[in-house]
Amino acid sequence: MQFGIFTVSDITEDPTTGRTPTEAERIQATLTIAKHAEEVGLDVFALGEHHNPPFWSSSPTTTLAYIAGQTSTLQLTTATTLITTNDPVKIAEDFAMLQHVSGGRVDLMLGRGNTGPVYPWFGKDIRQGLPLAMENYELLHRLWREDVVDWQGRFRTPLQGFTSTPRPLDGVPPFVWHGSIRTPEVAEQAASYGDGFFANHIFWPASHTQRMIALYRQRFEHHGHGTAAQAIVGLGGQVFMRKNSQDAVRDFRPYFDNAPVYGHGPSLEDFTQQTPLTVGSPQEVIDKTLGFRDYVGDYQRQLWLIDHAGLPLKTVLEQLDLLGEEVVPVLRREFAENRPAEVPDAPTHASLVAATYGDEAPRQATPKANRGDNLAGPSPYQDAKATPAAAPAGSAPVKTGSAFGPAATR
Amino acid sequence: MTAKRIVVVSSGLSTPSSTRQLADRLAADAVSILAGRGVEAEVQTFELRDLAHDITNNLLLGFAPPKLEAALDAVAAADGLIAVTPIFTTSYAGLFKSFIDVVDTQALTDLPVLIGATGGTPRHSLAIDYAIRPLFTYLHAQPVTTGVYAATSDWGGTGAAGEGDGVRSLPDRIYRGAKDFADLVERTDRSSLVRDPFALEGPSGHLIGGLAGE
Numbered sequence: 001m002q003f004g005i006f007t008v009s010d011i012t013e014d015p016t017t018g019r020t021p022t023e024a025e026r027i028q029a030t031l032t033i034a035k036h037a038e039e040v041g042l043d044v045f046a047l048g049e050h051h052n053p054p055f056w057s058s059s060p061t062t063t064l065a066y067i068a069g070q071t072s073t074l075q076l077t078t079a080t081t082l083i084t085t086n087d088p089v090k091i092a093e094d095f096a097m098l099q100h101v102s103g104g105r106v107d108l109m110l111g112r113g114n115t116g117p118v119y120p121w122f123g124k125d126i127r128q129g130l131p132l133a134m135e136n137y138e139l140l141h142r143l144w145r146e147d148v149v150d151w152q153g154r155f156r157t158p159l160q161g162f163t164s165t166p167r168p169l170d171g172v173p174p175f176v177w178h179g180s181i182r183t184p185e186v187a188e189q190a191a192s193y194g195d196g197f198f199a200n201h202i203f204w205p206a207s208h209t210q211r212m213i214a215l216y217r218q219r220f221e222h223h224g225h226g227t228a229a230q231a232i233v234g235l236g237g238q239v240f241m242r243k244n245s246q247d248a249v250r251d252f253r254p255y256f257d258n259a260p261v262y263g264h265g266p267s268l269e270d271f272t273q274q275t276p277l278t279v280g281s282p283q284e285v286i287d288k289t290l291g292f293r294d295y296v297g298d299y300q301r302q303l304w305l306i307d308h309a310g311l312p313l314k315t316v317l318e319q320l321d322l323l324g325e326e327v328v329p330v331l332r333r334e335f336a337e338n339r340p341a342e343v344p345d346a347p348t349h350a351s352l353v354a355a356t357y358g359d360e361a362p363r364q365a366t367p368k369a370n371r372g373d374n375l376a377g378p379s380p381y382q383d384a385k386a387t388p389a390a391a392p393a394g395s396a397p398v399k400t401g402s403a404f405g406p407a408a409t410r
Numbered sequence: 411m412t413a414k415r416i417v418v419v420s421s422g423l424s425t426p427s428s429t430r431q432l433a434d435r436l437a438a439d440a441v442s443i444l445a446g447r448g449v450e451a452e453v454q455t456f457e458l459r460d461l462a463h464d465i466t467n468n469l470l471l472g473f474a475p476p477k478l479e480a481a482l483d484a485v486a487a488a489d490g491l492i493a494v495t496p497i498f499t500t501s502y503a504g505l506f507k508s509f510i511d512v513v514d515t516q517a518l519t520d521l522p523v524l525i526g527a528t529g530g531t532p533r534h535s536l537a538i539d540y541a542i543r544p545l546f547t548y549l550h551a552q553p554v555t556t557g558v559y560a561a562t563s564d565w566g567g568t569g570a571a572g573e574g575d576g577v578r579s580l581p582d583r584i585y586r587g588a589k590d591f592a593d594l595v596e597r598t599d600r601s602s603l604v605r606d607p608f609a610l611e612g613p614s615g616h617l618i619g620g621l622a623g624e
Binding site for chain 2: 181184203204205208211212214215261262264265266270274
C-alpha cells in the first residue's frame with residue numbers, strides 16, 4: 001500500500017495573518033514539501049494542474065521533473081492531468097520524458113478539470129467534456145503502445161505515421177489512474193482499460209465514494225482484468241493533526257472557515273461528520289483512515305491533502321512529520337493485516353516491467369537512422385519486433401503499421 | 411398495484427405558513443381524486459425552511475447533506491410533484507429557486523408538476539406562468555396547465571363561486587388543479603423507471619457506448 005500527499009497548488013491568504021504568499025514562495029514551498037515527503041518516508045507526491053490564478057501549477061511535468069532530480073524513491077504523479085484540454089500527443093511525450101528522467105518513478109491521474117473557462121482557453125468545448133476525455137485517452141493509450149500511429153477522431157487533427165518520442169521507458173507506459181468525483185462513466189473508462197481509479201474522497205460523503213468504487217470494481221471484473229478485489233483503487237483524504245485533538249480543531253478552524261472550497265459553508269463539525277476530513281490527533285487519523293477499508297475494500301493508494309487553504313509551510317512540514325512518524329507506520333502495519341493475497345499492490349514501473357517481460361530484458365527502443373519521415377517503412381525503430389505484446393484488453397491490438405504499409409489496408 | 415408517490419415541496423418561510431396550507435390542500439384533493447379512481451397514492455412533504463442551511467451548503471460544496479439528499483431522492487423518484495412557493499418581489503422565493511438549482515438537471519424529466527403560489531395580493535398571480543412554469547418546462551417536467559394562486563384575501567372568501575372579481579373560488583381552483591395533476595399522475599409509471607447510474611445490476615455491455623474503444 002502506498003501513502004502520500006497531493007496538492008492543488010492554490011495560493012491562498014493565511015487567514016490568521018492576512019498575508020498571501022507570492023507565487024515564488026509557494027512554488028519553493030511546494031518543492032520543499034515534496035522533498036520532505038520523501039524524507040519522512042511517504043511514497044507518493046501528486047501535483048494538480050490549473051491554468052488560472054490563484055493557482056500556480058500550469059506545467060506539472062516541469063515541476064515533477066525537478067522534484068525527481070531532488071529525490072530518489074518518491075513516486076511522482078498528478079492530481080489531475082487534464083485529459084480534456086491537453087493534447088494527448090503532448091501528454092504522451094511529456095510523461096514518457098518524465099519516466100526517463102525519473103527512472104520510472106512516475107504515473108499519472110487523468111481528470112476532466114473543474115474550471116469551465118479552461119476549455120475555451122485551450123480551444124475546446126466544455127459541453128464535449130466527457131467525449132473529449134474518452135477520445136483523448138484512447139489516443140494517448142495507443143501512442144504509448146504503438147510505435148507508429150495512424151489515427152482520426154472528432155476533436156484533434158488526424159495523425160498519419162506519427163511516433164510519440166521518446167518511447168516509454170523500457171517499453172512500459174506509465175500506469176494511469178482515472179480520477180472523478182461523481183461521474184460513473186469515468187469509473188467505467190478506468191475499468192474497461194484495466195487502469196486504476198482514484199476517488200477524490202474529499203468533498204463528498206463517504207457513501208458516494210463507496211458507490212463509485214463498487215461500480216468501478218464490478219466493471220473491472222466485467223471487462224476481464226481480474227476479480228473485483230484486484231481492481232486498483234486510490235483514495236484522497238484530508239487531515240489536520242496536532243498531538244491532541246482540541247489543538248488540532250482550534251488551529252485548523254480559521255483555515256477551514258475561510259478555505260476556498262468549503263469556507264463560509266458548513267461548520268467544521270458538520271463537514272467532518274459528513275466527509276472523510278479528519279481534524280484531530282494522529283490516532284484519530286489512523287482510526288478514520290483504517291475505516292476507509294470498510295467501505296471501499298482493500299486498496300492501493302492513500303493520498304492526503306495537507307497544504308491548502310493558506311496553511312503556512314512550517315505547519316505543513318509538521319503535518320508531514322506526524323504522518324511519517326506516527327500515522328503511516330501504523331497504517332502500513334494495520335492495512336497489511338488480513339489483506340487477502342490476491343489483492344495486488346499499486347503498480348510501479350518495476351512491477352509493470354516484470355509483468356510485461358517476465359525474466360526477459362525489457363525493450364530498449366533504438367531508432368533507425370533518420371530518413372526524414374516515418375512513412376516509408378514499417379517502423380522507425382530497429383527493435384520494433386520487441387514491442388511488448390501485453391497491451392491490456394480493451395485497447396486496440398498493437399500495430400506497427402504506416403499509412404503506406406500493411407496498416408493502410410486495415 | 412404499488413402506490414403512486416407524490417412529493418410536496420413547500421417553501422413558505424413562516425410557521426404556520428399559508429404556503430404549506432395551500433400545498434396540503436392541493437395534496438389532499440389529489441389523493442382523494444386518485445382514491446376515487448381506485449389509485450392509491452402516498453404523500454411525502456418537505457418544508458424547504460427545514461432544509462435551508464443544507465441547500466446553501468449544497469450550493470457551496472456540490473453535494474447534499476443527508477437530510478437534503480433524502481428530499482432530492484424523493485423528488486427524483488416521484489410520480490408527481492406539488493411545488494408551492496410564496497411570491498416575493500414578482501417571482502418565486504429565493505429559497506425555492508435555490509432548491510430547484512440543486513436538483514439534478516435530469517431528475518425532473520417527465521415528472522407531472524402541480525404549481526401553487528401564495529402572495530399578499532392577487533396582482534401577482536401570473537407569476538406562476540411567467541416565472542415558475544418556465545423552470546419546470548426547461549427541466550422537461552410536465553407542469554399541469556392549471557396553476558393555483560392563493561392571495562391572502564382568498565383565505566377569507568366564502569368559497570362561493572362568483573364571489574369578488576368573478577374568479578372561481580380557491581377551493582374550486584384547488585380542485586381543478588388537483589384533478590389536472592391526478593390525470594397525469596394516474597397515467598405515469600415514472601417512479602418505476604427511474605434509473606440509478608451506480609446500480610450494479612446494469613446492462614452487461616459497455617456503459618459508455620462506442621467511446622472507449624468498443
